[in-house]
Amino acid sequence: MSTTNIITGSCLCQKVRYEVTGPPKMTLLCHCANCRKVTGSTYMANALYQKDQLHIISGEDVLKVYKDNNTESGNTVARTFCSNCSSPLFASGDSNRTVADVVAITSGTMDLGPSRGDWAPQFEVYCRNRREWITPVEGTMGSEALEVFGPSQVE
Numbered sequence: 001m002s003t004t005n006i007i008t009g010s011c012l013c014q015k016v017r018y019e020v021t022g023p024p025k026m027t028l029l030c031h032c033a034n035c036r037k038v039t040g041s042t043y044m045a046n047a048l049y050q051k052d053q054l055h056i057i058s059g060e061d062v063l064k065v066y067k068d069n070n071t072e073s074g075n076t077v078a079r080t081f082c083s084n085c086s087s088p089l090f091a092s093g094d095s096n097r098t099v100a101d102v103v104a105i106t107s108g109t110m111d112l113g114p115s116r117g118d119w120a121p122q123f124e125v126y127c128r129n130r131r132e133w134i135t136p137v138e139g140t141m142g143s144e145a146l147e148v149f150g151p152s153q154v155e
C-alpha cells in the first residue's frame with residue numbers, strides 16, 4: 001500500500017473521482033454470475049472498506065445505483081456506476097444491517113501500479129463458478145460460495 005495510505009480512483013470518463021483512506025478490510029475476487037454480468041468480464045476484483053473510508057471527490061451527480069435483487073441470498077446489492085461512461089464503481093448491501101457500513105470498491109477503478117504491494121486479492125469467492133481456464137491466484141483463500149453481503153461473511 002502507498003505510504004500516504006490514500007488511494008485515488010476514478011471512472012473511465014473521470015467525471016467520478018474518489019479517495020479511500022486507510023487499509024481495506026478485505027480484498028477479493030468474486031466469480032459469481034452477477035459480478036460477471038456487471039463487469040462484462042470473467043470476475044470482479046473488489047476491496048471492502050468501511051463506508052467512512054470512502055470520499056467521493058467529484059461526480060456524485062452522475063452516479064447511478066442499480067438495486068440488484070437477483071442474488072442467491074435474496075439480499076439486495078446496491079451497485080453504483082457512472083451513468084456517463086458505465087464504469088462499475090461501488091457495491092453495498094444496504095438491505096443487510098450486518099454489513100450496512102461496508103462498501104466494495106472495484107479495484108479496476110483505483111489508480112494502482114501493477115505490483116502486489118499496490119493491490120492483491122486475499123480471497124476468491126464463488127469459486128464454484130470460476131472459469132476452468134483460470135487457475136486459483138497464488139496466496140488467496142478460496143470459498144466455493146461466499147456471500148459477501150450475506151450473514152456468513154469471512155472474518
Ligand SMILES: [Zn+2]
Nearest residue numbers: 011013082085
Ligand atoms: Zn464515468
Ligand SMILES: [Zn+2]
Nearest residue numbers: 030031032035
Ligand atoms: Zn460477485
